[in-house]
Amino acid sequence: MTTGRKSRYAVEARKLKKVFRVGKKRIVANDDISLHINKGEIYSILGPNGAGKTTFIKIVSTLIIPTSGDVLVDGRSVLKDEIYVRSCIGLSTGFERSFYYRLSGYQNLLFFGSLYGIPSRKLVSRINLLLEEFGLYQWRSVQYMKYSTGMKKKLSLIRALLHDPKVLIFDEPMSSVDPESTVKLREVITDLKQKGKTILIATHNIREAEALSDRIAIMKNGRIVAEGSPFELKHLLKKKVLRIMQVNKDKLNAVKSVLRRYGEENFTVSGKKFSCILDDTELLPDIIAALNEAGIAPSEILIDDPDLEEAFVSILKEEESGLS
Ligand SMILES: Nc1ncnc2c1ncn2[C@@H]1O[C@H](COP(=O)(O)OP(=O)(O)OP(=O)(O)O)[C@@H](O)[C@H]1O
Numbered sequence: 134m135t136t137g138r139k140s141r142y143a144v145e146a147r148k149l150k151k152v153f154r155v156g157k158k159r160i161v162a163n164d165d166i167s168l169h170i171n172k173g174e175i176y177s178i179l180g181p182n183g184a185g186k187t188t189f190i191k192i193v194s195t196l197i198i199p200t201s202g203d204v205l206v207d208g209r210s211v212l213k214d215e216i217y218v219r220s221c222i223g224l225s226t227g228f229e230r231s232f233y234y235r236l237s238g239y240q241n242l243l244f245f246g247s248l249y250g251i252p253s254r255k256l257v258s259r260i261n262l263l264l265e266e267f268g269l270y271q272w273r274s275v276q277y278m279k280y281s282t283g284m285k286k287k288l289s290l291i292r293a294l295l296h297d298p299k300v301l302i303f304d305e306p307m308s309s310v311d312p313e314s315t316v317k318l319r320e321v322i323t324d325l326k327q328k329g330k331t332i333l334i335a336t337h338n339i340r341e342a343e344a345l346s347d348r349i350a351i352m353k354n355g356r357i358v359a360e361g362s363p364f365e366l367k368h369l370l371k372k373k374v375l376r377i378m379q380v381n382k383d384k385l386n387a388v389k390s391v392l393r394r395y396g397e398e399n400f401t402v403s404g405k406k407f408s409c410i411l412d413d414t415e416l417l418p419d420i421i422a423a424l425n426e427a428g429i430a431p432s433e434i435l436i437d438d439p440d441l442e443e444a445f446v447s448i449l450k451e452e453e454s455g456l457s
């Protein structure tokens with residue numbers, strides 16, 4: 134019995150598994166996921182394309198059912214208390230088919246808002262306020278099918294906010310949205326947290342996840358491979374990064390060959406910035422001496438902690454080599 138019990142968590146996944154069958158092929162989209170999201174927390178699932186993020190979100194939102202395991206939202210099972218769970222959540226996704234193409238943005242919001250049972254006067258003022266906030270007010274009477282991708286995205290964000298739910302679930306909220314609206318959305322999310330709401334975000338945008346999230350779960354091949362605050366994830370890696378801020382093209386090859394000589398190949402070059410995630414820091418004095426010989430002064434070299442992007446890429450790589 135799940136009803137009537139007060140839950141400590143906003144969302145709790147218990148040994149969740151989802152297998153899709155395509156012909157004779159089995160795709161394990163979610164593979165034994167157990168996690169909890171605290172009330173009032175911003176929790177992001179970060180992972181590459183096909184990791185299983187949207188599948189997880191669809192299960193939490195009761196759009197699809199798991200193959201095994203369960204998810205509790207506010208202590209209630211998505212399998213046993215679907216109606217209650219739906220009343221708790223506001224979902225924004227990129228699935229365009231969830232709107233009526235021939236209705237205007239305003240008419241769509243009015244329709245979905247009334248399904249939520251919001252009294253009409255309250256609903257109208259809430260719709261107008263949100264349309265204004267997201268810069269969509271002047272487009273309110275235009276048919277949904279004539280909206281740009283970004284406008285459609287905004288409309289789905291507004292719909293998720295209409296009934297003031299306890300848990301907001303956003304699938305790739307920042308994709309296709311212009312910078313001004315990204316700032317707005319970040320404000321909206323921070324504001325929701327301050328009001329005590331719980332926010333679950335699926336994204337592959339590392340910077341957004343880092344800027345907003347209290348905790349991040351890194352998902353790969355349907356499994357959670359690491360979880361923690363952005364700070365914890367960076368330190369989980371227990372690796373150092375060698376950086377050279379200004380490296381000219383003519384010296385770049387020499388730098389790379391020095392590092393390769395010491396078995397370090399995990400480097401990236403961005404403009405004149407060079408970074409290499411070091412597998413073995415014990416060799417650092419030797420590497421620095423060799424770089425010095427190659428014309429890079431010790432003062433130009435910075436030994437740093439990884440940023441979240443570097444940690445993310447490394448954690449995924451380690452996971453891959455662990456699987457092979
Ligand atoms: N309805 C479905 N039928 C068959 N396979 C599916 C279905 N939905 C998802 N999958 C598969 O499950 C896996 C996970 O997909 P999912 O959409 O959850 O990933 P994602 O992390 O959201 O990816 P993206 O970043 O591209 O949005 C993929 O291999 C995908 O092809």
Ligand SMILES: [Mg+2]
Pocket residue numbers: 186187188304
């Ligand atoms: Mg997805």
